[in-house]
Amino acid sequence: MTQNPETQPPSGLPASVDVVVVGAGIVGLAHAALAADRGLSVLVIDRDHRAVGASIRNFGHCCITAQTGDLYELATAGRKHWLDFSARAGYWSTESGAVVVARTATELRVLQELGERREPGQIVLLSAAQTLARLGRTGTNPAPIEDAPTAGISTEGAPAEDTAPDQSAGVVGGAWLRDDLRVDPRTTVAQLAAWLDQQQDAAVRWNTSALGFAAGTTRTARVQTSRGDVEADHVFVCVGHDVDLLFPEVAAEHRIDRCSLQMAAAEAPGGLELAPAVLTATSMLRYGAFVELPSAPALQAQVQAEDPELLDIGANVMFTQRPDGTLLLGDSHAYQKTADPFLAESTTDLLLDRIQGVLGVENLTVTERWQGIYASSDVGPLLVADIRQGVTAVSVTAGIGMTVSFGLAERNINALP
Ligand SMILES: Cc1cc2nc3c(=O)[nH]c(=O)nc-3n(C[C@H](O)[C@H](O)[C@H](O)COP(=O)(O)OP(=O)(O)OC[C@H]3O[C@@H](n4cnc5c(N)ncnc54)[C@H](O)[C@@H]3O)c2cc1C
The missing domain is CATH 3.50.50.60 (FAD/NAD(P)-binding domain)
Known part of the structure; x- marks a missing residue:
């Protein structure tokens, strides 16, 4: 100036x-x-x-x-x-979009319901193989986006009946959210x-x-x-x-509180290159478009029954990759007027364990941990x-x-x- x-x-x-x-x-x-x-x-x-x-x-x-x-x-x-x-x-x-990983039929149903509410192509349902490929977990090339099922759940890779989350594998499908961006x-x-x-x-x-x-x-x-x-x-x-x-x-x-979140950074395992942001079931419990869907209560009950520890820490198990390759891993949510500054190691460990499960790797090397705080209100x-x-x-x-x-x-x- x-x-x-x-x-x-x-x-x-x-x-x-x-x-x-x-x-x-x-x-x-x-x-x-x-x-x-x-x-x-x-x-x-x-x-x-x-x-x-x-x-x-x-x-x-x-x-x-x-x-x-x-x-x-x-x-x-x-x-x-x-x-x-x-x-x-x-x-x-980057106009990378985001991938939501589904590990049960209920999670797939939530993704399908959102897809049905949006214009064609905005939410692209993925088979298990396509989802794994987008996570860099297979040697196979992802099917071109145009070939992925855009309505209904692909029979390929979809489970015959609802299954419990499997932390080592268990990906049954997913969805690519076309319009999301990353910086x-x-x-x-x-x-x-x-x-x-x-x-x-x-x-x-x-x-x-x-x-x-x-x-x-x-x-x-x-x-x-x-x-x-x-x-x-x-x-x-x-x-x-x-x-x-x-x-x-x-x-x-x-009624503004401080929401404090635990985060960690890790080295990308094996040269992993991850274009989209990656979301999981707990993400679907937090973001408005998922929460208002008919199958959202069933998903909430399922996570409560099968992985309650995640709900205890207010988890949104998700991750992104910075341009230098570093993975940003998170997160937990705690609400107070003044945020407690002390980070519970058990919280980071739990998040790390679930993210390793999604990526199909063990022993991610954590390079940094930090606390983030944002304003939160129930109004x-x-x-x-x-x-x-x-x-x-x-x-x-x-x-x-x-x-x-x-x-x-x-x-x-x-x-x-
Ligand atoms: C761990 C974590 C993960 C998140 N993930 C996402 C995500 O993936 N996507 C998303 O959309 N959002 C995400 N959010 C939320 C998002 O980061 C925040 O909503 C957003 O950054 C808030 O921006 P802000 O500018 O209001 O606040 P801040 O970035 O906190 O900036 C406020 C600024 O005000 C300055 N300031 C304060 N008081 C004064 C004063 N009196 N005089 C002068 N300057 C002052 C501070 O120094 C600070 O620089 C996340 C938040 C956290 C903590």
Whole structure:
């Protein structure tokens, strides 16, 4: 951003811009990028020296297909922006889709039911062999996508009767979710922020905390920061799970908790190359589009009966592969106002065991473990709250902020006068 020194307070922040965004995670950056595209001058501030929040700790999976209702609209609307800014800002992205692995007939039924609700080709049912091939588990080539069954369950590989999950093999089929995207969570927000900072009318300032919000004198609102005040016509406060630290009453009204998740990274076994994100039965228990299907209660009962430990840790057994080959493995869910920082080794071990079962390998080499935290609410998956004139708090209060960030930002920026 080219700054006029005449209008700069000593802090180096501009005295006034059209839009201030607080928080340089994906939700804040999506708002900033789309505001800049609209020709508005934008300042992003983040309290940290670089983004280390939820947006770098996740799977980098834009889980578009498994959303429903308004979230599906937002996820679908955001897809083009993910790809557009990937081309412009240079972050890695892939239209890999996702594979959902089924190990029982009930799981297959859930996948089939979702396929029947969607346009042809969006959800492609896979035979067992096709699913294994997409997991890199056989020497066989996957059948071309066009040849995979798109309606009904393939008789090839489908079990005659329901079977218990088999941790060593037992894959009976699956589905490919065509529209899902992947980005690299470790690099995406840093690249997007750096690119934004190079744009003519945008700036990103780190190590700058928002401390308070007031009425402006030259613009609608004033942001009090640790480096001085900035005025703006509109302020989006996108601080993720820390929304309760700035706006405790709003967070209490929306019943916001912190959801903490255990994650691990592992070396790819045997040069494994995995294009899609990989989801499993517990994923189908969490994402809205699956949860509302007729067979969802049967699946819930089945997992409860056959693998209750996974439900005890709130597991969503899933994994993705970064461009450098590293596998990102997860995850568990625990809900508290203040997240307990201690990671239970038994939780990581359980997740690792089930993922090894899906991959058909033993002894994955874990290279990193970490805790991720996102905002969670039983009131609804999105918090968009007017704090005062010209100041809006925006927080995705479910574990889908990568998926819906750009769609939500498009909606909010379009609503500006
Ligand atoms: C382990 C894990 C896995 C996940 N997997 C997925 C997935 O596969 N797909 C998906 O769609 N979603 C996923 N999510 C959810 C997703 O990561 C989050 O919803 C999303 O990243 C939230 O983005 P955010 O910008 O709101 O928050 P954050 O990325 O946490 O960013 C908030 C920023 O605000 C800054 N900040 C806070 N307070 C202030 C202040 N007062 N002043 C200035 N700056 C401040 C912080 O420093 C931080 O950089 C996952 C989350 C986790 C933790």
